[in-house]
Amino acid sequence: MGLFKRGTVWWMSFSVDGRQVRKSTETTDRKQAQRIFDKIKGEVAEGKWFEHLEGEDRTFNDLMDRYMKEHSAVNKAPRSYQRDKVLEKHLRRAFGKMILTEIQPKMIADYKTKRREEGVSPRTINYELILMGHAFNLAMKEWQWVNDNPVMRVRKERVNNIIERWLTLEEEEKLLAASPKWLQEIIIFAIHTGFRQGEILDLKWSQVDFQRRTVTLLEQKNRSVDTLPLNATALGVLQERLRVRSDKTDHVFYSKNFTRIDCCNLIRSFKIAIRNAKIQKLRFHDLRHTFATRLVQNGVDLFAVQKLGRWKSTEMIKRYAHHNPESLRARIEVMDTLRKPVITILSQPQKNRGSRASLRLVTP
DSSP states (O other), X not given: OEEEEETTEEEXXXXXXXXXXXXXOOOSOHHHHHXXXXXXXXXXXXXXXXXXXXXXXXXXXXXXXXXXXXXXXXXXXXXXXXXXXXXXXXXXXXXXXXXXXXXXXXXXXXXXXXXXXXXXXXXXXXXXXXXXXXXXHHHHHTSOSOSOOGGGGSOOOXXXXXXXXXXXXXXXXXXXXXXXXXXXXXXXXXXXXXXXXXXXXXXXXXXXXXXXXXEEEOSOTTOOOEEEEOOHHHHHHHHHHHHTOOTTOOBSSBOTTSSBOOHXXXXXXXXXXXXXXXXXXXXXXXXXXXXXXXXXXXTOOHHHHHHHHTOSOXXXXXXXXXXXXXXXXXXXXXXXXXXXXXXXXXXXXXXXXXXXXXXXXXXX
């Protein structure tokens, strides 16, 4: 038991039923803190002290307000913050007015079931639960609003991480033929760089180095800065864009109004193109899958693909390591370069059984 300081505020530490409790006195005055501590010690000794959690007076809306303001807006990349704003809307609709200490795992499991019935993908449901769980973790470990994180006792949805869709060369030809020129350039650039949609639309000439044949990506999903090489095809797209470069914008790909192309307009045009090309189940993000898949199928090692695509680990690349029989043919034909046994089929008459074929392995 005792008093100690955290910053300028006095805290007290004491045991209740064998459990260590650390609680703020919410004062910077040493004498006042001692009086509060002495009162608590008396209540503990008489068995009259029961911990009052701030979460008993706080709603889920209060939790998300603080989380978004103090954590998401400060510690996350702008795109991640925007994604949190979308995810929290659904959570607030279900739990917003509930008192934090009243939220139980069963309620969260029921929410998960309801979202599934609404047709929401398992991945999106998991993103919502991860956001909710992270907010509860902060409320428990740092803000001391609650003693428990109910999300931790709810299973996540099972997600199929195998990415099955990528663009074949024949489909690419059809898609480009069905696309306007501005969209053709973006599609080709996406396939040959593996850049994400936002990275392409945000790209500015200040990031391009024609002499070194590189592009520097500044604000990424992983918040890192990477300088990446360009192949001849991607460089050709940029050189074509350079011919029509406007002094009204620094964007490489821009709208008719010389502004950043709106992502909704891009996706709308992309969907029209795949419909006209009669291509099934293709998303713009599948162009990034195509980039990784083609590299792997042509023998590029997973570590290099990871670095070029800026994935966190080679484990993530394995999702894109699709192989069709033709891409594997060169590997299996390696066996033909080894010592070649000759298999002959001999017919040997068998007494009272007619004739039976047998295999004899003959090595040269």
